[in-house]
Amino acid sequence: MASFLAEPKVVVIGGGTGLSVLLKGLKRYTSQLTAVVTVTDDGGSSGRLRAELGVLPPGDIRNCLVALAETETLMDKIFQHRFSQGDSLRGHNLGNLLLVAMSEITGDFVSAIKEVSKVLKVRGNVIPSTLEQVALGAVMRDGANILGETAIREYGESIDRLYLVPETCAPVPATLEALMEADAIVVGPGSLFSSVIPNLLVDRVVQTIRQSPALTFYVCNIMTENGETDNYSAADHIEVIMKHIGEQIFDYVVVNNGFIDEERLSRYLEEKAAPVEAKVSELQELGIEVIKADLVSDTEVAWHDSDKLARVIFDTLYRGKP
Numbered sequence: 001m002a003s004f005l006a007e008p009k010v011v012v013i014g015g016g017t018g019l020s021v022l023l024k025g026l027k028r029y030t031s032q033l034t035a036v037v038t039v040t041d042d043g044g045s046s047g048r049l050r051a052e053l054g055v056l057p058p059g060d061i062r063n064c065l066v067a068l069a070e071t072e073t074l075m076d077k078i079f080q081h082r083f084s085q086g087d088s089l090r091g092h093n094l095g096n097l098l099l100v101a102m103s104e105i106t107g108d109f110v111s112a113i114k115e116v117s118k119v120l121k122v123r124g125n126v127i128p129s130t131l132e133q134v135a136l137g138a139v140m141r142d143g144a145n146i147l148g149e150t151a152i153r154e155y156g157e158s159i160d161r162l163y164l165v166p167e168t169c170a171p172v173p174a175t176l177e178a179l180m181e182a183d184a185i186v187v188g189p190g191s192l193f194s195s196v197i198p199n200l201l202v203d204r205v206v207q208t209i210r211q212s213p214a215l216t217f218y219v220c221n222i223m224t225e226n227g228e229t230d231n232y233s234a235a236d237h238i239e240v241i242m243k244h245i246g247e248q249i250f251d252y253v254v255v256n257n258g259f260i261d262e263e264r265l266s267r268y269l270e271e272k273a274a275p276v277e278a279k280v281s282e283l284q285e286l287g288i289e290v291i292k293a294d295l296v297s298d299t300e301v302a303w304h305d306s307d308k309l310a311r312v313i314f315d316t317l318y319r320g321k322p
Contacts, residue, residue, distance in 0.1 A: 007032045008183040008317055011175075011214070013129075013199045014038065015060040018190035020067035021303060022219065023124075025310030027068055033124030034178040035064045036205075038198045040136035040164075043150040045082070045092045054133065055100050056109050060195075061126055062095040065113070070121040079120070110172065125174070129199045132169040136198055138162050149194050159193050159228065162244060164201050171202045179205070182214035184317055187250070189219045189304055192237055193228050197244050206245045217313060218250045218288075222260075222295065222302050226272040234290075235282035248286050253278075254312055258294030260302050268302065275302075291316065 007030040012022055015038035026033055037060045042050060046057035062079060069076050079095030102112035113126055136149045141158040147165065179185060188196050200206055209216060218241070220234040229237070234255045242248055255278040268274065280290045293312050297305040 008314070009178070009181055010034070010184045010186065010313070011036060011178045011182045012186045013196070013205075014188055014190040015041070015195035015199070016190045017063070018188060018195065018219075018221070018304070019060070020063040021306050022186065022189065022309055023064055023067040025306030025308070026313065027070075027123045028307065029310055029314050031123040033068065034175075034182075035068070035124065035126045036129055036175050036178075036199055037061050037064055037126060038195055039128045039130060040134060040149050040194065040198045042135070042148050045096050047150065048092070049096060049100055050133075053100060055103060056128055056131065056133070058096040058099040059093065061113060061128060062093065062099060064126045065116055065120055065122055066095070068117075068120075068122040068124050068126065070123055076120065079116075110174075125178070127172050127175050127178070129175070129202050129205070130169045130171055132166070134169050134198075135165045136162060136194065137165050138193070153194070153227070156227065158230075162193060162197050162201065164198065168203055171205055176204060176208045179208045179212050179214070182212055184217065184313060185209055185212060185214045186217045186219060186313060189221050189309075191225060191228060192221070192232075192240060197241060200241065200245050206247070206249060209249050210247070215252065215317060216250045217252045217254055217316075219254045219304070219309065220256075220276055220278075222256045222276060222304060223268055223273045224276055229276075230272065231274075233277040233279040233282070235279035235286070237276075238283065238286060238288065242286075248288070250288050252289050252291050252316060253283055254291045254293070254295070254309070256295040256304075257292040258296035260296055264300065264302050 009032040011034045013036045039056045041057040046059035050057045081094040083089040103109045106112050137147045138152045138159050139161045141160050146152045295304050295308050297303045
Protein backbone atom coordinates (compact mmCIF):
# COMPACT_ATOMS: atom_id res chain seq x y z
CA MET A 1 0.00 0.00 0.00
CA ALA A 2 1.13 3.54 -0.66
CA SER A 3 2.50 5.43 2.31
CA PHE A 4 -0.20 7.24 4.27
CA LEU A 5 -0.46 10.99 4.41
CA ALA A 6 -2.70 12.86 6.83
CA GLU A 7 -5.38 12.50 4.15
CA PRO A 8 -5.32 9.26 2.12
CA LYS A 9 -5.42 9.55 -1.66
CA VAL A 10 -8.50 7.88 -3.11
CA VAL A 11 -9.36 7.34 -6.78
CA VAL A 12 -12.94 6.42 -7.66
CA ILE A 13 -13.95 5.06 -11.06
CA GLY A 14 -17.46 4.96 -12.49
CA GLY A 15 -20.32 7.20 -13.51
CA GLY A 16 -23.98 7.89 -12.99
CA THR A 17 -25.70 8.43 -9.66
CA GLY A 18 -23.65 5.81 -7.82
CA LEU A 19 -20.38 7.66 -8.25
CA SER A 20 -21.73 10.99 -7.00
CA VAL A 21 -23.29 9.26 -3.95
CA LEU A 22 -19.91 7.75 -3.04
CA LEU A 23 -18.08 11.05 -3.52
CA LYS A 24 -20.42 12.89 -1.15
CA GLY A 25 -19.36 10.53 1.62
CA LEU A 26 -15.64 10.34 0.82
CA LYS A 27 -15.15 14.12 0.77
CA ARG A 28 -15.91 14.22 4.51
CA TYR A 29 -12.76 12.18 5.16
CA THR A 30 -10.23 13.44 2.62
CA SER A 31 -9.74 16.15 0.01
CA GLN A 32 -7.26 13.95 -1.87
CA LEU A 33 -9.94 12.60 -4.20
CA THR A 34 -9.86 11.87 -7.92
CA ALA A 35 -13.00 10.83 -9.79
CA VAL A 36 -12.48 9.13 -13.16
CA VAL A 37 -15.77 9.45 -15.01
CA THR A 38 -17.19 7.58 -18.00
CA VAL A 39 -17.88 9.60 -21.18
CA THR A 40 -20.02 7.21 -23.25
CA ASP A 41 -23.39 8.78 -22.35
CA ASP A 42 -25.40 9.67 -25.48
CA GLY A 43 -28.83 10.33 -23.98
CA GLY A 44 -30.64 13.34 -22.53
CA SER A 45 -29.03 16.76 -22.35
CA SER A 46 -25.53 15.28 -22.55
CA GLY A 47 -26.38 13.32 -25.69
CA ARG A 48 -27.91 16.33 -27.42
CA LEU A 49 -24.87 18.50 -26.70
CA ARG A 50 -22.58 15.71 -27.84
CA ALA A 51 -24.46 15.26 -31.11
CA GLU A 52 -24.87 18.97 -31.89
CA LEU A 53 -21.50 20.34 -30.75
CA GLY A 54 -19.16 17.34 -30.76
CA VAL A 55 -18.27 17.81 -27.08
CA LEU A 56 -17.75 15.21 -24.38
CA PRO A 57 -20.98 14.39 -22.54
CA PRO A 58 -20.87 16.65 -19.48
CA GLY A 59 -23.70 15.21 -17.31
CA ASP A 60 -21.84 12.68 -15.14
CA ILE A 61 -18.90 15.06 -14.76
CA ARG A 62 -21.27 17.83 -13.63
CA ASN A 63 -22.85 15.54 -11.03
CA CYS A 64 -19.42 14.64 -9.63
CA LEU A 65 -18.39 18.30 -9.42
CA VAL A 66 -21.54 19.15 -7.47
CA ALA A 67 -21.06 16.10 -5.23
CA LEU A 68 -17.53 17.26 -4.38
CA ALA A 69 -18.48 20.89 -3.81
CA GLU A 70 -17.25 21.98 -0.39
CA THR A 71 -20.60 23.32 0.76
CA GLU A 72 -24.10 23.41 -0.66
CA THR A 73 -24.52 26.86 -2.16
CA LEU A 74 -26.73 28.64 -4.65
CA MET A 75 -24.11 27.85 -7.31
CA ASP A 76 -24.62 24.11 -6.71
CA LYS A 77 -28.35 24.53 -7.35
CA ILE A 78 -27.64 26.59 -10.47
CA PHE A 79 -25.41 23.84 -11.86
CA GLN A 80 -28.18 21.27 -11.35
CA HIS A 81 -31.01 23.42 -12.75
CA ARG A 82 -32.85 21.80 -15.67
CA PHE A 83 -34.90 23.92 -18.07
CA SER A 84 -38.54 22.88 -18.44
CA GLN A 85 -39.59 25.35 -21.15
CA GLY A 86 -38.43 26.49 -24.56
CA ASP A 87 -38.01 24.31 -27.64
CA SER A 88 -34.22 24.45 -27.72
CA LEU A 89 -33.55 24.66 -23.96
CA ARG A 90 -36.14 22.23 -22.60
CA GLY A 91 -34.43 19.26 -20.95
CA HIS A 92 -31.00 20.86 -20.93
CA ASN A 93 -29.13 21.22 -17.65
CA LEU A 94 -27.57 24.62 -16.97
CA GLY A 95 -24.42 23.02 -15.55
CA ASN A 96 -23.95 21.07 -18.77
CA LEU A 97 -24.23 24.28 -20.81
CA LEU A 98 -21.78 26.07 -18.52
CA LEU A 99 -19.22 23.27 -18.86
CA VAL A 100 -19.53 23.36 -22.65
CA ALA A 101 -19.20 27.17 -22.66
CA MET A 102 -16.16 27.01 -20.39
CA SER A 103 -14.51 24.43 -22.64
CA GLU A 104 -14.90 26.82 -25.58
CA ILE A 105 -13.46 29.69 -23.52
CA THR A 106 -10.50 27.74 -22.12
CA GLY A 107 -9.87 25.66 -25.23
CA ASP A 108 -10.23 22.19 -23.75
CA PHE A 109 -12.52 20.17 -21.50
CA VAL A 110 -10.00 19.43 -18.74
CA SER A 111 -9.29 23.15 -18.28
CA ALA A 112 -13.03 23.79 -18.21
CA ILE A 113 -13.47 21.28 -15.38
CA LYS A 114 -10.65 22.92 -13.42
CA GLU A 115 -12.20 26.38 -13.76
CA VAL A 116 -15.66 25.15 -12.74
CA SER A 117 -14.05 23.33 -9.80
CA LYS A 118 -12.74 26.66 -8.53
CA VAL A 119 -16.21 28.20 -8.68
CA LEU A 120 -17.76 25.30 -6.74
CA LYS A 121 -14.79 24.95 -4.34
CA VAL A 122 -14.52 21.28 -5.23
CA ARG A 123 -12.66 18.95 -2.84
CA GLY A 124 -10.66 16.85 -5.27
CA ASN A 125 -10.32 16.38 -9.03
CA VAL A 126 -12.74 15.17 -11.67
CA ILE A 127 -11.25 13.64 -14.83
CA PRO A 128 -12.96 12.23 -17.94
CA SER A 129 -11.92 8.62 -18.60
CA THR A 130 -10.74 9.75 -22.06
CA LEU A 131 -10.81 12.99 -24.04
CA GLU A 132 -11.62 11.15 -27.27
CA GLN A 133 -15.09 10.98 -28.76
CA VAL A 134 -15.77 7.39 -27.79
CA ALA A 135 -18.97 5.40 -28.26
CA LEU A 136 -20.07 2.28 -26.42
CA GLY A 137 -20.78 -0.82 -28.48
CA ALA A 138 -22.21 -4.17 -27.42
CA VAL A 139 -22.49 -7.69 -28.76
CA MET A 140 -25.83 -8.92 -27.47
CA ARG A 141 -26.71 -12.48 -26.46
CA ASP A 142 -28.66 -12.88 -29.72
CA GLY A 143 -25.55 -11.95 -31.73
CA ALA A 144 -26.62 -8.43 -32.67
CA ASN A 145 -24.08 -5.60 -32.65
CA ILE A 146 -25.57 -2.44 -31.15
CA LEU A 147 -23.79 0.93 -31.08
CA GLY A 148 -24.60 3.63 -28.54
CA GLU A 149 -25.34 3.50 -24.82
CA THR A 150 -29.01 4.46 -25.21
CA ALA A 151 -29.58 2.01 -28.06
CA ILE A 152 -27.97 -0.79 -26.02
CA ARG A 153 -30.22 -0.04 -23.06
CA GLU A 154 -33.35 0.03 -25.22
CA TYR A 155 -32.57 -3.06 -27.31
CA GLY A 156 -34.25 -5.45 -24.89
CA GLU A 157 -31.71 -8.27 -24.99
CA SER A 158 -28.98 -9.25 -22.52
CA ILE A 159 -25.44 -7.99 -23.11
CA ASP A 160 -22.72 -10.51 -23.90
CA ARG A 161 -19.74 -8.18 -24.34
CA LEU A 162 -19.00 -4.46 -24.48
CA TYR A 163 -16.41 -2.67 -26.59
CA LEU A 164 -15.39 0.91 -27.29
CA VAL A 165 -15.39 2.66 -30.67
CA PRO A 166 -12.58 3.37 -31.34
CA GLU A 167 -11.31 0.32 -29.45
CA THR A 168 -8.03 2.02 -28.53
CA CYS A 169 -8.50 5.34 -26.75
CA ALA A 170 -6.00 7.08 -24.52
CA PRO A 171 -6.63 7.98 -20.88
CA VAL A 172 -5.93 11.42 -19.49
CA PRO A 173 -2.34 11.26 -18.13
CA ALA A 174 -3.55 12.62 -14.76
CA THR A 175 -5.65 9.46 -14.35
CA LEU A 176 -2.63 7.17 -14.55
CA GLU A 177 -0.68 9.40 -12.16
CA ALA A 178 -3.53 9.41 -9.63
CA LEU A 179 -3.87 5.61 -9.82
CA MET A 180 -0.17 5.07 -9.14
CA GLU A 181 -0.19 7.48 -6.18
CA ALA A 182 -3.44 6.22 -4.64
CA ASP A 183 -3.92 4.59 -1.25
CA ALA A 184 -7.30 3.24 -2.38
CA ILE A 185 -8.93 2.67 -5.76
CA VAL A 186 -12.71 2.25 -5.65
CA VAL A 187 -14.68 0.98 -8.65
CA GLY A 188 -18.45 1.47 -8.49
CA PRO A 189 -21.18 1.61 -7.41
CA GLY A 190 -23.04 2.19 -10.65
CA SER A 191 -24.48 0.42 -13.67
CA LEU A 192 -22.13 -2.45 -14.46
CA PHE A 193 -22.31 -2.14 -18.23
CA SER A 194 -22.73 1.61 -18.74
CA SER A 195 -20.89 3.17 -15.78
CA VAL A 196 -18.19 0.73 -14.65
CA ILE A 197 -16.84 -1.42 -17.48
CA PRO A 198 -16.40 1.37 -20.09
CA ASN A 199 -13.79 3.05 -17.88
CA LEU A 200 -11.82 -0.20 -17.55
CA LEU A 201 -11.69 -0.61 -21.34
CA VAL A 202 -9.70 2.61 -21.80
CA ASP A 203 -6.05 1.89 -22.64
CA ARG A 204 -3.65 1.30 -19.74
CA VAL A 205 -6.22 1.84 -16.98
CA VAL A 206 -6.38 -1.81 -15.86
CA GLN A 207 -2.62 -2.24 -16.27
CA THR A 208 -2.02 0.80 -14.05
CA ILE A 209 -4.50 -0.41 -11.41
CA ARG A 210 -2.64 -3.72 -11.31
CA GLN A 211 0.71 -1.94 -10.87
CA SER A 212 -0.56 0.50 -8.24
CA PRO A 213 0.24 -0.18 -4.56
CA ALA A 214 -3.30 0.90 -3.61
CA LEU A 215 -5.94 -1.29 -2.00
CA THR A 216 -8.62 -1.99 -4.60
CA PHE A 217 -12.36 -2.12 -3.92
CA TYR A 218 -15.37 -3.05 -6.00
CA VAL A 219 -18.59 -1.63 -4.55
CA CYS A 220 -21.44 -3.81 -5.74
CA ASN A 221 -24.86 -2.34 -6.42
CA ILE A 222 -27.50 -2.99 -3.80
CA MET A 223 -30.14 -3.94 -6.38
CA THR A 224 -30.03 -5.68 -9.75
CA GLU A 225 -30.93 -3.69 -12.88
CA ASN A 226 -33.66 -4.86 -15.20
CA GLY A 227 -32.28 -5.76 -18.61
CA GLU A 228 -28.65 -5.45 -17.48
CA THR A 229 -27.93 -7.53 -14.39
CA ASP A 230 -31.06 -9.64 -13.89
CA ASN A 231 -30.41 -12.33 -11.23
CA TYR A 232 -26.74 -11.29 -10.94
CA SER A 233 -24.91 -11.97 -7.70
CA ALA A 234 -21.88 -9.93 -6.59
CA ALA A 235 -19.73 -12.80 -7.89
CA ASP A 236 -21.45 -12.52 -11.27
CA HIS A 237 -20.55 -8.81 -11.41
CA ILE A 238 -16.89 -9.66 -10.83
CA GLU A 239 -16.91 -12.46 -13.40
CA VAL A 240 -18.35 -10.13 -16.05
CA ILE A 241 -15.64 -7.57 -15.32
CA MET A 242 -13.00 -10.31 -15.56
CA LYS A 243 -14.46 -11.42 -18.89
CA HIS A 244 -13.91 -7.90 -20.25
CA ILE A 245 -10.46 -7.15 -18.81
CA GLY A 246 -9.00 -10.65 -18.57
CA GLU A 247 -8.05 -10.64 -14.91
CA GLN A 248 -9.18 -10.15 -11.32
CA ILE A 249 -7.98 -6.80 -9.92
CA PHE A 250 -9.85 -6.35 -6.62
CA ASP A 251 -8.72 -6.90 -3.05
CA TYR A 252 -12.20 -6.31 -1.62
CA VAL A 253 -15.82 -6.50 -2.70
CA VAL A 254 -18.24 -4.38 -0.67
CA VAL A 255 -21.80 -5.75 -0.48
CA ASN A 256 -24.88 -4.65 1.40
CA ASN A 257 -26.45 -6.75 4.14
CA GLY A 258 -28.71 -3.99 5.45
CA PHE A 259 -32.48 -4.29 5.71
CA ILE A 260 -34.69 -3.13 2.82
CA ASP A 261 -38.31 -2.69 3.82
CA GLU A 262 -41.20 -4.36 2.02
CA GLU A 263 -42.48 -1.09 0.55
CA ARG A 264 -39.22 -0.45 -1.28
CA LEU A 265 -38.83 -4.10 -2.27
CA SER A 266 -42.30 -4.16 -3.82
CA ARG A 267 -41.54 -1.05 -5.87
CA TYR A 268 -38.34 -2.64 -7.18
CA LEU A 269 -40.19 -5.87 -7.89
CA GLU A 270 -42.47 -3.92 -10.23
CA GLU A 271 -39.29 -2.83 -12.05
CA LYS A 272 -38.09 -6.47 -12.10
CA ALA A 273 -35.19 -5.69 -9.76
CA ALA A 274 -34.12 -7.54 -6.62
CA PRO A 275 -31.38 -7.34 -3.94
CA VAL A 276 -27.97 -8.51 -5.14
CA GLU A 277 -26.77 -11.69 -3.38
CA ALA A 278 -23.13 -11.83 -2.38
CA LYS A 279 -22.21 -15.49 -3.12
CA VAL A 280 -19.34 -15.14 -0.65
CA SER A 281 -17.71 -18.52 -1.32
CA GLU A 282 -17.48 -17.80 -5.05
CA LEU A 283 -15.86 -14.42 -4.35
CA GLN A 284 -13.39 -15.97 -1.93
CA GLU A 285 -12.42 -18.54 -4.55
CA LEU A 286 -11.42 -15.59 -6.74
CA GLY A 287 -9.12 -14.35 -3.96
CA ILE A 288 -11.32 -11.45 -2.92
CA GLU A 289 -12.13 -10.49 0.67
CA VAL A 290 -15.84 -9.78 1.13
CA ILE A 291 -16.95 -6.82 3.25
CA LYS A 292 -20.60 -7.05 4.30
CA ALA A 293 -22.18 -3.98 5.86
CA ASP A 294 -25.47 -2.16 6.24
CA LEU A 295 -25.13 0.35 3.42
CA VAL A 296 -28.77 1.21 2.66
CA SER A 297 -29.86 4.84 2.75
CA ASP A 298 -32.95 6.02 4.63
CA THR A 299 -34.51 7.41 1.43
CA GLU A 300 -37.42 6.01 -0.53
CA VAL A 301 -35.03 4.16 -2.85
CA ALA A 302 -32.52 1.42 -2.01
CA TRP A 303 -29.42 3.46 -2.79
CA HIS A 304 -26.14 3.45 -0.91
CA ASP A 305 -25.89 5.78 2.05
CA SER A 306 -22.95 8.12 1.33
CA ASP A 307 -21.52 8.18 4.83
CA LYS A 308 -22.00 4.47 5.57
CA LEU A 309 -20.17 3.53 2.38
CA ALA A 310 -17.34 6.00 2.95
CA ARG A 311 -16.83 4.71 6.50
CA VAL A 312 -16.45 1.15 5.20
CA ILE A 313 -13.74 2.25 2.76
CA PHE A 314 -11.80 4.24 5.35
CA ASP A 315 -12.24 1.66 8.13
CA THR A 316 -10.65 -0.88 5.80
CA LEU A 317 -7.87 1.50 4.81
CA TYR A 318 -7.00 2.22 8.43
CA ARG A 319 -7.36 -1.38 9.61
CA GLY A 320 -4.31 -2.05 11.78
CA LYS A 321 -3.20 1.59 11.50
CA PRO A 322 -3.06 4.02 14.42
